[in-house]
Amino acid sequence: xxxxxxxxxxxxxxxxxxxxxxxxxxxxxxxxxxxxxxxxxxxxxxxxxxxxxxxxxxxxxxxxxxxxxxxxxxxxxxxxxxxxxxxxxxxxxxxxxxxxxxxxxxxxxxxxxxxxxxxxxxxx
Amino acid sequence: xxxxxxxxxxxxxxxxxxxxxxxxxxxxxxxxxxxxxxxxxxxxxxxxxxxxxxxxxxxxxxxxxxxxxxxxxxxxxxxxxxxxxxxxxxxxxxxxxxxxxxxxxxxxxxxxxxxxxxxxxxxxxxxxxxxxxxxxxxxxxxxxxxxxxxxxxxxxx
Numbered sequence: 001x002x003x004x005x006x007x008x009x010x011x012x013x014x015x016x017x018x019x020x021x022x023x024x025x026x027x028x029x030x031x032x033x034x035x036x037x038x039x040x041x042x043x044x045x046x047x048x049x050x051x052x053x054x055x056x057x058x059x060x061x062x063x064x065x066x067x068x069x070x071x072x073x074x075x076x077x078x079x080x081x082x083x084x085x086x087x088x089x090x091x092x093x094x095x096x097x098x099x100x101x102x103x104x105x106x107x108x109x110x111x112x113x114x115x116x117x118x119x120x121x122x123x124x
Numbered sequence: 125x126x127x128x129x130x131x132x133x134x135x136x137x138x139x140x141x142x143x144x145x146x147x148x149x150x151x152x153x154x155x156x157x158x159x160x161x162x163x164x165x166x167x168x169x170x171x172x173x174x175x176x177x178x179x180x181x182x183x184x185x186x187x188x189x190x191x192x193x194x195x196x197x198x199x200x201x202x203x204x205x206x207x208x209x210x211x212x213x214x215x216x217x218x219x220x221x222x223x224x225x226x227x228x229x230x231x232x233x234x235x236x237x238x239x240x241x242x243x244x245x246x247x248x249x250x251x252x253x254x255x256x257x258x259x260x261x262x263x264x265x266x267x268x269x270x271x272x273x274x275x276x277x278x279x280x281x
Contacts, residue, residue, distance in 0.1 A: 054143055083158065
C-alpha cells in the first residue's frame with residue numbers, strides 16, 4: 001500500500017470513518033464527474049449521473065428557476081428481464097429504446113472510462 | 125447493494141470501479157441484444173441496424189488502431205522509455221477516442237431523443253502523461269489515424 005493511501009486509511013480510522021462511508025464518498029465524487037459527461041452543467045444545477053450498483057444507474061438533476069422554485073429531475077436506469085427501463089420516483093416505468101437507449105449506452109461506456117482516470121487523479 | 129460484496133476489493137475506489145465495470149458489461153449486453161433484436165424484427169429499425177453494423181466495423185477498426193497508436197504515442201514520448209509509459213492510461217485515452225468515433229457514427233442517424241446527449245468535446249479534454257488526443261469529428265479522427273500510421277511505419281523502418 002502506498003503512503004498516501006496508508007495515511008488516508010489511518011485518517012479514516014482515527015475519525016471513525018467506516019469502509020462504507022469511504023465507499024459512499026467515492027460514489028459522490030463519481031456522481032459529480034458523471035454529471036459533467038453531458039456538457040457544461042448550467043449554473044444553479046446540481047447534476048449527477050452515476051452507477052449505484054451493478055443493476056442501477058442514477059440520473060439526478062436539481063436546479064432553481066428565476067422565481068426561486070426548485071425543480072428535480074430524478075430517475076434510475078435498471079435492467080428488467082432482457083430490457084433496460086427507466087424508473088421514476090413515483091414508480092412508473094419507461095422502456096428505453098432507439099436514441100435514448102443509444103445515449104444511455106454511450107453514457108455508461110464513457111463513464112466507465114472517465115471515472116477510473118478522474119478518481120485516480122483525485123487519489124494522487 | 126452488491127451482488128456479492130465479498131468478490132470485490134476492499135479499497136473503496138477499486139471496489140467501485142469493479143462494480144462500474146460489471147454494471148457496464150451487464151447493461152451493454154442487454155442493450156446490444158436489444159439493438160440486434162430490433163434491427164432484425166422491424167423495418168422501422170433499419171436505422172439502428174445500420175448503426176450496429178457501423179459500430180461493429182468501427183470496433184474492428186479501433187482494435188487495429190489501438191495497436192498502431194500505442195506504438196506511435198510511445199514514439200512521440202521521446203524523453204521516456206517504453207517501460208516508463210503508463211500503458212493503461214494510454215489505452216484508456218485511445219478507447220475514449222474510439223468511443224467518440226462511435227458517437228460520430230451514431231449521431232449520423234436522427235432519432236427521437238429523450239436523454240441529454242454526451243459532451244462530445246469531453247474526450248478531447250482528457251490529458252494524461254502530456255499526451256492529448258483531440259478528435260472532435262470524423263475528419264480529425266482520420267487525420268489522427270493517418271499520423272499514427274505514419275509514425276508506426278517510421279518505427280518499422
